[in-house]
Amino acid sequence: MTTYRIGQFAAKVGLSAYTLRYYEQEGLLMPHRDANDQRYYTEEDVKWLIFILHLKGTGMTMSQLKTYVKLRAQGDATIDQRLTLLHDVADEAHAQIRALQNNLAVLEHKIDWYQGKVDATIAEDESFEAYLNRLDQEEKHDRTNL
Amino acid sequence: MTTYRIGQFAAKVGLSAYTLRYYEQEGLLMPHRDANDQRYYTEEDVKWLIFILHLKGTGMTMSQLKTYVKLRAQGDATIDQRLTLLHDVADEAHAQIRALQNNLAVLEHKIDWYQGKVDATIAEDESFEAYLNRLDQEEKHDRTNL
């Protein structure tokens, strides 16, 4: 069975050895030790860490992750709590995506507006505000003419 | 015409007066001054700040914002550069949304898996890995049977 020493593991998962020791200190990832106390990581650890990275990637904080890990260690009795926690994180992530999309929409309107100025397809002197209002009108119009 | 003193403006836009002075120091927002050097903000400032907050909300950094503002101050000759900058920010934001959605998908699969365990609709001892694999299979199956 394949095992990895910390340096190899770090390279494999794209983290530094520092970070791996830090995660271990925080209780997120507990590698095995060989006879000389050197850490080694297994494929199981790869899967678990990748899962952790997915959770982190949703915006889950270190502190939430630590809570999750502690609950997990207490066995099936804590599944409800884990579900609650994960639901909270998922809700947050959904909100974040919505916010991001909303902000991005404004940014892309601005890009279009600049592009229009460059292409001279919109009036030289139409303000961004006026442009946004015009878009709103057109949107309304589109919606009415479905 | 309505104007706001810093405290009122802060309340209106949901930032602190500290932050507004900080933004001013960084050149993002330059309010007017009255005879006693007290700042006052106009509706124009409201619009501009809200736009800035949208940009920030896409992940645009302070430093990018400062660049943008500087370009803007130099007039129409810098529109191409502004477009390039905003495109970069938009691309980043799109990537962020994709990453978030991807990570969230994994999290939601995990939630479903826990829920399945609680409902006893999945086997007591099916691992998350096995569950993900099974989902992949079913997805493939679904795609084939369109």
Add this chain to the structure above:
DNA sequence: GCTTGCCTTAGAGTCCACTCAAAGGCTTAT
């Protein structure tokens, strides 16, 4: 006349998640 709100500059503190350094020691690879 007192409180509240604002002004200035300069600098310190906060939060989060790392990231690195120092120092001394052991093991593994070439």
Add this chain to the structure above:
DNA sequence: ATAAGCCTTTGAGTGGACTCTAAGGCAAGC
């Protein structure tokens, strides 16, 4: 044999965007 890689503990540094304090001083409202 020597370098590279790992081990420990403790503590300091980093980056970004605020956030607040101190100290001293106007100015408007009740």
